[in-house]
Amino acid sequence: MTHEMLTKARANAEQVGAANVEFRLGEIEHLPIGDNTADVVISNCVINLVPDKEQVYREAFRVLKPGGRLAIADVVNTAPLPPDLAVDPALLCGCVAGAATARQIEDWLASAGFIDVRITVKAGSRDLVATWAPGHGIENYVASANIEGCKRS
DSSP states (O other): OOHHHHHHHHHHHHHHTOOSOOOOOOBTTBOSSOTTOEEEEEEESOGGGOSOHHHHHHHHHHHEEEEEEEEEEEEEESSOOOHHHHTOHHHHHTTSTTOOBHHHHHHHHHHHTOEEEEEEEOGGGHHHHHTTSTTSOGGGTEEEEEEEEEOOO
């Protein structure tokens, strides 16, 4: 996050009267929050930008209270990207080239300690994904997914 993003997020929360949220400047691999503090960790298509995704899931587990939940919307690999697409800067910035497989994510979540892990690939996302890089066929390699897990109570 940038300072400008924090300002906008805080203004949006105030505008809708959301008093139960907090926004902090930090890195997703090293969250600026204490152990066992958060009820829910959410993310929307950011984890694919991080080289050490496994650290992100360990960090999410660390900050969650017992019984806390993880809820992520992101892109997962459904087939290996061809080499030219895997290094495409636009696809890297667009969270596509950095996508992991659902199996990798399940393993990382389990290794971090999460239970009740569910990764739901949205088969209907194919048409939308195709619009992210028209003519590249990325819809054959990635799909949108919901990623969920819980920290044991």
